[in-house]
Amino acid sequence: MVSGLSKAFGPVRAVDDLSFEVEPGVITGFLGPNGSGKTTTLRMLLGLISPDSGSATIGGRGYSARTRPNSDIGAVLDAAGFHPARTGRNHLRVYCTVNGYPPSRADEVLALVGLAESGKRAVRGYSLGMRQRLALATALLGDPAVLVLDEPANGLDPEGIVWMRELLRHLADEGRTVLVSSHVLSEVQQLVDHVVIINRGRLVQQSTLVALAEASSRVAVRTPDVEQLRAALDRAGAHVEQSKPDSLQVTGLTVAEVGHHAFAAGVELHGLAAEHGELERMFFALTADTEQQPETMSGRVR
Ligand SMILES: Nc1ncnc2c1ncn2[C@@H]1O[C@H](COP(=O)(O)OP(=O)(O)OP(=O)(O)O)[C@@H](O)[C@H]1O
Ligand SMILES: [Mg+2]
Structure with missing residues (x-):
């Protein structure tokens, strides 16, 4: 200790x-x-x-x-x-x-x-x-x-x-x-x-390690209504990045949670999948040589 x-x-x-x-x-x-x-x-x-x-x-x-x-x-x-x-x-x-x-x-x-x-x-x-x-x-x-x-x-x-x-x-x-x-x-x-x-x-x-892996995994989601989905996920506290014109990458929510928020907001989905293997990226982000931690990393892992 x-x-x-x-x-x-x-x-x-x-x-x-x-x-x-x-x-x-x-x-x-x-x-x-x-x-x-x-x-x-x-x-x-x-x-x-x-x-x-x-x-x-x-x-x-x-x-x-x-x-x-x-x-x-x-x-x-x-x-x-x-x-x-x-x-x-x-x-x-x-x-x-x-x-x-x-x-x-x-x-x-x-x-x-x-x-x-x-x-x-x-x-x-x-x-x-x-x-x-x-x-x-x-x-x-x-x-x-x-x-x-x-x-x-x-x-x-x-x-x-x-x-x-x-x-x-x-x-x-x-x-x-x-x-x-x-x-x-x-x-x-x-x-x-x-x-x-x-x-x-x-x-x-x-x-x-499991919690770290969960926190570092991203959900890829495809929708014809990117703006509305982004707004819904933002409200849910997720970190959202647009990867393609019709796709978002979501950190901080599970696949089920992303699906739920889309459904609740009435947004049509064309694809929804978890992306794993991001642990190393998380480690680099956590230990990046800055005073400020990336917002997606804070308070998400217990
Ligand atoms: N005896 C010492 N005298 C002066 N500075 C030291 C001494 N021991 C460690 N340091 C400094 O303290 C810091 C931490 O060193 P430490 O060896 O604990 O790091 P580490 O995490 O084990 O690194 P590594 O992964 O390279 O083994 C470094 O900046 C190092 O230069
Ligand atoms: Mg050492």
């Missing part, structure tokens, strides 16, 4: 009065463009840097107030920093020793992340995707209830992303809290249930 969190680096307000909540049992995507403050927020959540104001807590406590933080929270902020000459397995065994886990735990997590074989090789020969897997294995060593991953899909091939999705889904289904950051919505779109979207350190959206 993040509440009123702020952090500035000199003149840069990296995180600016940010508040959001993350629930157990679901995968939450923490999204924002490069430099929007994701890593800075996660670093505060993990007690690596201290906030200027506000708080970032997990289960009501700050990370540094925990006695055994590794068992409560598993985190990957950076899939680098492995000793290049060590094997993946040895890397994990060092962590086991430091944290008091049995050495057999290293092999368990290697199997979990699909590195059972490669674990015997030196890390210097690992691809970026393999490093991501090893980092994830490290985070899972303590069987944590909360998993925090910074850009975990970065460097994974499509197959790796599918694998990651299944693993994270499994972990969330066990009731764990899973928070994954990304600067590309499309990369985690298949992965997350909830989204927290930030821009310039500020919250711009917190909702389920």
Whole structure:
């Protein structure tokens, strides 16, 4: 849980009065463009840097107030920093020793992340995707209830992303809290249930992915009476754009609602269809580099 969190680096307000909540049992995507403050927020959540104001807590406590933080929270902020000459397995065994886990735990997590074989090789020969897997294995060593991953899909091939999705889904289904950051919505779109979207350190959206998809989908409607339909939809609070002389694109209403308003206004329709696949457009609109959010995006998603 993040509440009123702020952090500035000199003149840069990296995180600016940010508040959001993350629930157990679901995968939450923490999204924002490069430099929007994701890593800075996660670093505060993990007690690596201290906030200027506000708080970032997990289960009501700050990370540094925990006695055994590794068992409560598993985190990957950076899939680098492995000793290049060590094997993946040895890397994990060092962590086991430091944290008091049995050495057999290293092999368990290697199997979990699909590195059972490669674990015997030196890390210097690992691809970026393999490093991501090893980092994830490290985070899972303590069987944590909360998993925090910074850009975990970065460097994974499509197959790796599918694998990651299944693993994270499994972990969330066990009731764990899973928070994954990304600067590309499309990369985690298949992965997350909830989204927290930030821009310039500020919250711009917190909702389920389904709600975001609904809000970003448009309805295409064709009518011989464009003006009258436009007036009716405007009255209903929709955002309406004319795409062709006889067609409108409507944001903020469902297909059924558009049909209903047309019917109520006595407007003849020649076509009515939902347009999907607009999530990425929504993400760009939400994180566009302006102070003002587009009117179609405000107050529509809960
Ligand atoms: N240690 C630091 N010193 C100075 N400025 C910093 C420091 N860490 C982050 N910043 C600045 O804070 C802002 C937010 O950075 P942050 O790394 O949190 O963004 P991000 O959302 O994780 O970006 P990316 O998607 O590129 O990883 C940026 O403007 C960055 O330059
Ligand atoms: Mg980052």
